[in-house]
Structures are given as structure tokens and as C-alpha cells.
Amino acid sequence: xxxxxxxxxxxxxxxxxxxxxxxxxxxxxxxxxxxxxxxxxxxxxxxxxxxxxxxxxxxxxxxxxxxxxxxxxxxxxxxxxxxxxxxxxxxxxxxxxxxxxxxxxxxxxxxxxxxxxxxxxxxxxxxxxxxxxxxxxxxxxxxxxxxxxxxxxxxxxxxxxxxxxxxxxxxxxxxxxxxxxxxxxxxxxxxxxxxxxxxxxxxxxxxxxxxxxxxxxxxxxxxxxxxxxxxxxxxxxxxxxxxxxxxxxxxxxxxxxxxxxxxxxxxxxxxxxxxxxxxxxxxxxxxxxxxxxxxxxxxxxxxxxxxxxxxxxxxxxxxxxxxxxxxxxxxxxxxxxxxxxxxxxxxxxxxxxxxxxxxxxxxxxxxxxxxxx
Numbered sequence: 001x002x003x004x005x006x007x008x009x010x011x012x013x014x015x016x017x018x019x020x021x022x023x024x025x026x027x028x029x030x031x032x033x034x035x036x037x038x039x040x041x042x043x044x045x046x047x048x049x050x051x052x053x054x055x056x057x058x059x060x061x062x063x064x065x066x067x068x069x070x071x072x073x074x075x076x077x078x079x080x081x082x083x084x085x086x087x088x089x090x091x092x093x094x095x096x097x098x099x100x101x102x103x104x105x106x107x108x109x110x111x112x113x114x115x116x117x118x119x120x121x122x123x124x125x126x127x128x129x130x131x132x133x134x135x136x137x138x139x140x141x142x143x144x145x146x147x148x149x150x151x152x153x154x155x156x157x158x159x160x161x162x163x164x165x166x167x168x169x170x171x172x173x174x175x176x177x178x179x180x181x182x183x184x185x186x187x188x189x190x191x192x193x194x195x196x197x198x199x200x201x202x203x204x205x206x207x208x209x210x211x212x213x214x215x216x217x218x219x220x221x222x223x224x225x226x227x228x229x230x231x232x233x234x235x236x237x238x239x240x241x242x243x244x245x246x247x248x249x250x251x252x253x254x255x256x257x258x259x260x261x262x263x264x265x266x267x268x269x270x271x272x273x274x275x276x277x278x279x280x281x282x283x284x285x286x287x288x289x290x291x292x293x294x295x296x297x298x299x300x301x302x303x304x305x306x307x308x309x310x311x312x313x314x315x316x317x318x319x320x321x322x323x324x325x326x327x328x329x330x331x332x333x334x335x336x337x338x339x340x341x342x343x344x345x346x347x348x349x350x351x352x353x354x355x356x357x358x359x360x361x362x363x364x365x366x367x368x369x370x371x372x373x
Contacts, residue, residue: 008109009055011099012092020044022091026084047120051092055112082124089117147324165207173200212267212340229259229268229303229367233296236272240280247290249283254295259303261367263348271344271352274337275307275363282311282361293360305365313361314354322354 012019023044024037031037096109180193237253244251261268283290293308314322325339338352345352350367 008096008099008101008105009052011101012095012109013052015095016045016048019092019095020048022095023048023088026087026091027080030080051113051116054116055109082121082128085117085121085124089113165203169200169203169207173197176200209336209340212270212343223264223266224262225265226260226262227265229261229305230255230257230296232265232269233272233294233305236269236276237294239273240276243280244292247280247283248288249280249290249292252291252293254293254297256296256298259296259298261303261348263367267344268348271341271365272305274341275365278337278363279307279309279311282309284311286311303367307363308357308360310359311361313356319354323352 020041024041027037027040031040092113093110096106096113099106176193176196234253234255237251241251243249279292283292289310291308291310293306295306295308297304297306323338323342325336342352345365348367350365352366353364355362355364
């Protein structure tokens with residue numbers, strides 16, 4: 001740097017306090033407390049000193065220095081600083097233009113300033129993005145942990161709750177049967193016992209569903225066997241055929257070649273029935289042209305079953321959480337169906353997912369284990 005350029009640097013250094021004061025005024029509408037302003041002044045002072053230091057270097061050295069500058073790590077609000085970069089530069093340019101030096105020296109100092117702010121802006125933006133990504137990652141990890149903790153608690157509660165209800169329910173059922181045998185009833189009164197048994201069976205089914213939410217193994221999880229997935233799917237669809245016909249639902253079933261899996265047949269049947277009922281509920285909301293397509297395929301020994309329905313799509317409000325317990329896709333639903341299906345698929349080393357595909361709402365079952373008969 002020649003003598004005239006050194007003179008500009010000295011003028012900038014001598015006027016530092018006034019320049020820092022002018023720079024800090026740019027943030028007066030953002031930072032309210034005296035402590036925040038003092039901290040900002042220190043940070044601006046460090047940045048200003050660094051700009052003066054860059055005037056002593058040329059070429060690549062200045063670019064390298066800005067990336068090695070550690071003061072940026074101590075700046076709290078990088079986004080605020082980034083939003084004011086151009087105004088900060090403008091304040092210093094006005095100061096340089098007011099100095100009593102040759103125009104060529106002013107232009108040289110402004111060139112250093114522009115290069116400095118170019119690297120500074122790039123580095124602040126990079127660090128700001130990195131900081132945001134780290135904060136987002138931390139929040140996602142915290143949310144995942146909270147979700148897992150909630151599921152663990154729900155698992156323990158569901159197991160305890162199911163057993164606490166099942167035990168007295170079994171006693172009640174036994175006493176009702178004993179009472180029925182000892183009581184002489186006419187034909188009109190027998191229907192009341194029938195209603196009692198029916199309601200008790202409904203309660204037992206609800207208890208079983210709550211128990212299925214548990215991640216703990218129960219007596220049902222010990223009955224793994226190899227069975228034909230095609231036949232099970234066909235039987236499940238066949239049981240819904242009268243409802244499909246009555247509701248004017250066009251059904252297309254593609255079973256493909258024989259597929260055998262190793263699992264608990266009753267639990268997979270329950271998953272299939274829940275997805276069939278889910279599709280049926282969605283199609284009820286459509287006045288006409290109701291369509292349901294079910295495809296069973298197997299690629300690389302991974303069986304998949306896809307359920308396509310052209311009913312209304314799942315609300316975006318519950319799209320990301322529809323497989324969580326007590327999050328319902330239906331107005332009067334309990335919010336257990338898809339959660340139970342998800343848990344059962346996980347027990348079978350499988351999964352269930354959802355997507356939109358043009359006019360179709362698609363639920364897909366994926367089985368990662370397969371065995372030949």
C-alpha cells in the first residue's frame with residue numbers, strides 16, 4: 001500500500017469512533033437494550049479493524065483472511081447483520097468520499113471495502129445457513145425423542161390399561177353366563193343377554209386394539225407361521241364384497257403370483273381389514289364413480305400391497321401424523337386404526353406409508369420378510 005493509500009487508512013482509523021457510532025445507529029430499531037447495543041458496538045469495532053487490516057494485503061490474501069476471521073463466531077444475530085450489510089458499506093463509502101484525498105485513493109479504498117464486504121456477506125450467509133441447519137437438526141432430534149418417549153409411555157399405559165380392563169371383563173362375562181343359566185327367561189328377555197354379550201365383545205375388541213399399540217410382546221406375538229398372503233388378501237376383500245356392491249364401488253383386485261410371508265396371520269388380516277375399511281370410509285364421501293384398486297406385487301423378494309381409492313385425500317393437517325395414536329382421519333373416528341396397522345407392520349419388520357398420486361389416495365404395505373412354503 002503506497003503513502004496516499006496509507007493516509008486513507010489512517011483517516012479511517014482516526015475517525016473510527018464516529019464511524020462505529022453511525023454504523024450502530026442502523027440497528028437502533030432492532031436492538032432495544034443498552035447491553036445489546038454495547039455488544040454490537042464491540043462486534044462492529046472488531047469488523048472495522050479487520051477491514052483496515054485487509055487494506056495491508058493484496059489479492060488472494062484478503063479473501064483467505066475473511067474466511068479465517070473468528071469474530072463472526074461470536075456474533076449473535078448473523079441474520080440481522082446480513083440484512084444491514086449494504087447499509088453498513090454505504091456509511092463507510094460516504095466517509096471515504098468526504099476525506100480530503102485524491103479521487104484515485106478514494107476509489108482504491110472503496111475497492112478494498114467492496115471486496116471486504118463481498119467476502120463478509122458470503123461468509124455471514126454461509127455461517128447463518130449452517131447455524132440454522134444445526135438448530136433445525138437439534139429441534140428435529142428433540143421432537144423425535146419426545147415422540148419416542150410418548151410412544152414408550154403409551155405402550156406401557158396401553159398394556160396396563162388393557163389388562164386392568166380385561167381381567168374384570170372376563171369375570172363379568174362369566175357371571176353373566178352363570179346368571180343366564182340360572183335365570184328362567186322368556187323369549188322377550190333373552191334378547192337382553194344377547195345385547196349384553198354383543199356389547200361386551202365390542203369392548204373386548206377395543207381392548208385388543210389398545211393392547212396392539214404396545215411395543216411389548218404378548219401371547220399373540222408367539223404364533224408366527226408361514227402363510228399365503230394372496231389368499232389372505234383375497235379372503236379379506238371377499239368379506240367386504242357385499243358392502244362394495246351395495247355402495248356401488250368399482251373394485252379392481254390384482255393378486256399376482258403366489259407370495260408367502262412369515263408372520264401372525266390374524267394380525268396381518270386385521271391390517272388389511274383396517275385399510276379396506278379406511279378406503280371404504282373415504283369412498284363414502286364421494287357421490288359417484290367410486291373406485292378401489294388393490295395390487296399385490298413382489299419385487300426383489302419384498303411383497304407390497306397398495307390400496308388406491310379415488311375418494312377425498314387425507315387432510316394436510318393430519319398427513320404427517322396420521323399413523324400416530326389418537327390422530328384420526330375421520331370426524332368420528334377413534335384414531336386407532338392406522339396407528340394399530342403401523343405398529344403391527346413394524347412387528348412384522350414391515351412398514352406402511354401414504355402418498356397422493358393424481359386423483360388417487362394410496363396406502364402401501366411393505367413386507368421385508370418372505371418365506372416360501
